[in-house]
Amino acid sequence: MFKKSLVAVVAATLALTACGGGSDAGGGAGGGSDDGITMGFAQVGAESGWRTANTKSVQDSAKEAGVELKFSDAQQKQENQIKAIRSYIQQQVDVIAFSPVVESGWDTVLKEAKDADIPVILTDRSVDSSDTSLYKTFLGSDFVEEGKKAGDWLVEDSASTDGPINIVELQGTTGAAPAIDRKEGFEAAIAADPDLKIVQSQTGDFTRSGGKQVMEAFLKNTPDIDVVYAHNDDMGLGAIEAIEAAGKVPGKDIKIITVDAVKDGMTALSEGKINYIVECNPLLGDQLMDLAEKVVAGEEVPARVVTEESAFTPEQAKEVLASREY
Numbered sequence: 050m051f052k053k054s055l056v057a058v059v060a061a062t063l064a065l066t067a068c069g070g071g072s073d074a075g076g077g078a079g080g081g082s083d084d085g086i087t088m089g090f091a092q093v094g095a096e097s098g099w100r101t102a103n104t105k106s107v108q109d110s111a112k113e114a115g116v117e118l119k120f121s122d123a124q125q126k127q128e129n130q131i132k133a134i135r136s137y138i139q140q141q142v143d144v145i146a147f148s149p150v151v152e153s154g155w156d157t158v159l160k161e162a163k164d165a166d167i168p169v170i171l172t173d174r175s176v177d178s179s180d181t182s183l184y185k186t187f188l189g190s191d192f193v194e195e196g197k198k199a200g201d202w203l204v205e206d207s208a209s210t211d212g213p214i215n216i217v218e219l220q221g222t223t224g225a226a227p228a229i230d231r232k233e234g235f236e237a238a239i240a241a242d243p244d245l246k247i248v249q250s251q252t253g254d255f256t257r258s259g260g261k262q263v264m265e266a267f268l269k270n271t272p273d274i275d276v277v278y279a280h281n282d283d284m285g286l287g288a289i290e291a292i293e294a295a296g297k298v299p300g301k302d303i304k305i306i307t308v309d310a311v312k313d314g315m316t317a318l319s320e321g322k323i324n325y326i327v328e329c330n331p332l333l334g335d336q337l338m339d340l341a342e343k344v345v346a347g348e349e350v351p352a353r354v355v356t357e358e359s360a361f362t363p364e365q366a367k368e369v370l371a372s373r374e375y
């Protein structure tokens with residue numbers, strides 16, 4: 050490790066000398082732009098409308114804050130995120146931020162960042178490591194609360210309906226914090242009504258094509274589906290395609306509840322094809338840059354920063370659609 054980091058420091062110094070750029074970076078790392086910090090950001094991928102909005106928010110906020118951003122897209126593969134984090138350590142960035150595609154398997158690479166004296170910020174999703182010294186803070190939504198909001202709405206909406214209500218669930222990426230927690234929150238909420246039953250549950254990997262394929266299978270093998278609970282809008286939109294292809298009316302024959310509230314989801318909601326959307330705010334860029342600057346300066350930051358978010362009915366979607374930022 051010492052030899053590698055010595056080589057890295059020499060290489061970085063030569064590079065800085067060659068381009069004449071760079072400043073005397075603090076925080077035990079190098080490579081900061083003249084007056085700002087350098088951040089290595091390892092993004093999950095580009096799997097959904099939410100992710101696209103999140104990436105834009107991070108990139109726009111970095112530019113505005115004068116943060117030099119090194120950005121990578123892991124195409125939803127953990128090994129690619131780990132590679133990117135190792136590359137940022139080699140480059141001696143001032144701070145590393147990432148959204149862990151899954152909860153587990155991060156301790157080794159996060160220890161390498163800690164040993165290199167590079168602070169890490171978790172954004173959007175968290176890790177299940179018991180060693181919370183491996184990261185400075187976690188900025189993101191409360192996914193259990195999002196699942197609870199979805200379940201609470203269904204309990205209220207079905208209160209006047211007699212008999213069993215069959216729910217099929219389109220789960221997010223297997224092992225991802227939002228998939229695990231949205232399932233947990235939803236199940237806890239619907240436990241209040243014994244008529245509400247999840248009869249099928251399978252991952253659609255947070256993608257529109259995944260949601261469509263799984264919904265096609267559900268429609269073939271599950272009679273009497275009453276409700277779809279999709280962990281994100283994109284899978285819900287894929288389910289709508291499958292439901293319409295099966296000659297049924299989404300939002301009426303089969304009710305749909307999703308999470309995110311991105312533009313395409315809110316449009317379907319305003320048209321009555323989706324019945325309820327729980328918002329998950331992707332616009333984390335400004336808060337992330339503020340936290341990063343504080344962390345690099347050695348200032349204390351809260352261990353957990355929960356993002357503000359709402360939920361929408363079709364009527365509410367019609368009112369806000371034109372003014373939505375994403």
Ligand code: GZL
Pocket residue numbers: 096097098099100173174189190227255280281282283308309329
């Ligand atoms: C949630 C985020 C999820 C979104 C999906 O914070 O991690 O990943 O709900 C996205 O749309 O793919």
